[in-house]
Amino acid sequence: MVQQTNKINQYASLSLLAAASLLSACSTFQSKPAPAPAEPVVARVINEEPPVVTAKMAAARDSLSQMVALQDRLYRIAGPLLINNADLCRTQARNLLGFTAKNKYSYTGEFVDAAQAVLNYGDRLEVASVLAGSGGARAGLRKGDGLVAAEGKTLPTGQNAETQAAGILGPLVSGHQSLNLIVARDGRNQALNVPVTRACAFKIDIGNSDNINSYSDGQRVMITRGMVNFAHSDEAIAYVLAKDIAHNVLGHAATTRSAYTVGSIIDNLVSVRPDLTMLIGTAGVKPMPQELDAAADYLSLYMVARAGYSLDHAHAFWQRMAGQYPATVLNGYTANHPAVNYRLSVIDKTIAEIKGKQAAKKPLVP
Structure with missing residues (x-):
């Protein structure tokens, strides 16, 4: 805290020195007495230039x-x-x-x-x-x-x-x-x-974009700002994170999509000023086949349960996602994961399987 306060004081000192130098410069350029004192001129310069x-x-x-x-x-x-x-x-x-x-x-x-x-x-x-x-x-x-x-x-x-x-x-x-x-x-x-x-050695990034999506390239997982706002709760965000972690573990980025394309999207969206024109159309990301999507759902739900998050709202979350942002919404999650009904059936069966193991006090191993 002392270190941070010292830094703030240094910035404040520099600001004061800059203002003092500006005052001296304006006073020096006065070649003869003027009707108005120099101070208003300084105030005008300070008020006009720095605000930009x-x-x-x-x-x-x-x-x-x-x-x-x-x-x-x-x-x-x-x-x-x-x-x-x-x-x-x-x-x-x-x-x-x-x-x-x-x-x-x-x-x-x-x-x-x-x-x-x-x-x-x-x-x-x-x-x-x-x-x-x-x-x-x-x-x-x-x-x-x-x-x-x-x-x-x-x-x-x-x-x-x-x-x-x-x-x-x-x-x-x-x-x-x-x-x-x-x-x-x-x-x-x-x-x-x-x-x-x-x-698990996967980098977790926030994407600086309002589209409702998440991405995985085999090494990283990125969730957009829009997805975080849509998911809202920690539990729902955990569903999304786990799903993309599972895609990485199962090698889906390398086998079904261009890892280079998804990696380029992640590189772009993690920047403070991303180029959002990259998200025009489908952004070059192919839809995930339903069998692989369901396999990631199965593994991810075990991961969620082992991490201590509740599974009770998983079905409702993914159903709400597909209802509000269907596959027709480009660059949305459902556009990249369109097999909603198939996925929901797998999700229901998996949750029942996990809860059965929990009730029987069996290891949560998929």
């Missing part, structure tokens, strides 16, 4: 704040799905520390300034989110902790720090049961021992 920049910055800050809040929510909901289903993710499970980290260079253009002003990011990587239930969460790692060192190795700062840090942390995580981290917190360094967590 301020409005732009305000928009950037607002957009960035919304995306960060939605990303935090997705990460929190995804935590139990990724950790509790590591055995179901087969070869896609990895040893993870359970946190993401960013610095101001994780953003581009005016969003670099927004990241500094809104998130207090600088050159050093800071913890952006902590996966619920992970080793990072159990060790007390906090959002905003600066990454200083891992196992005695100094962690990089500045541009490309994310990629460079991954190159250091990856081998360490694969060879350790826990990792000794030094983090900067409240103006001083603090040592943490972070246990390694086995989890």
Whole structure:
């Protein structure tokens, strides 16, 4: 908190210095006494020029704040799905520390300034989110902790720090049961021992678009802002996340669609300013065959139950989705997953199967 306050004070000081310099410049250019004092001229210049920049910055800050809040929510909901289903993710499970980290260079253009002003990011990587239930969460790692060192190795700062840090942390995580981290917190360094967590190694992203859809490319899952708003509850968002995690586990992105096409859509929509013209028409994404869609429904419902979410509203959620956004709505979820009636029958049978195992206290293994 002290560190963040110091940064805010620095920005305030810079603003005051800029205003003072502008005042001096305007006074210097007065070659002879004028009827009006210099101060109103300064006020007029200040009131006319900065608002354009301020409005732009305000928009950037607002957009960035919304995306960060939605990303935090997705990460929190995804935590139990990724950790509790590591055995179901087969070869896609990895040893993870359970946190993401960013610095101001994780953003581009005016969003670099927004990241500094809104998130207090600088050159050093800071913890952006902590996966619920992970080793990072159990060790007390906090959002905003600066990454200083891992196992005695100094962690990089500045541009490309994310990629460079991954190159250091990856081998360490694969060879350790826990990792000794030094983090900067409240103006001083603090040592943490972070246990390694086995989890499904799929990246979870928020898509900066209002279309009601989600995407998976074999390695990532992305849910649009529109889908989050439509689903509304954590439980419903978990249904969508689990469905796309299941598609990845079952290899459907590689076997039925162009993983490159879906990957390009994800790359575009995770940006702060996506090119929405890519979503014109069908966006090049082919409908999922009903047998594969149903297979993903079957696996995903087990994942949802194992993560501790209720299955009671799964049928109603997917039915509501198809009713409000049918297959005729391009770039909507049902357009890419049109076999609604077939899916709903599988969903009903699967829920009955899972509840039967729960009642008999049998392992929830699909």
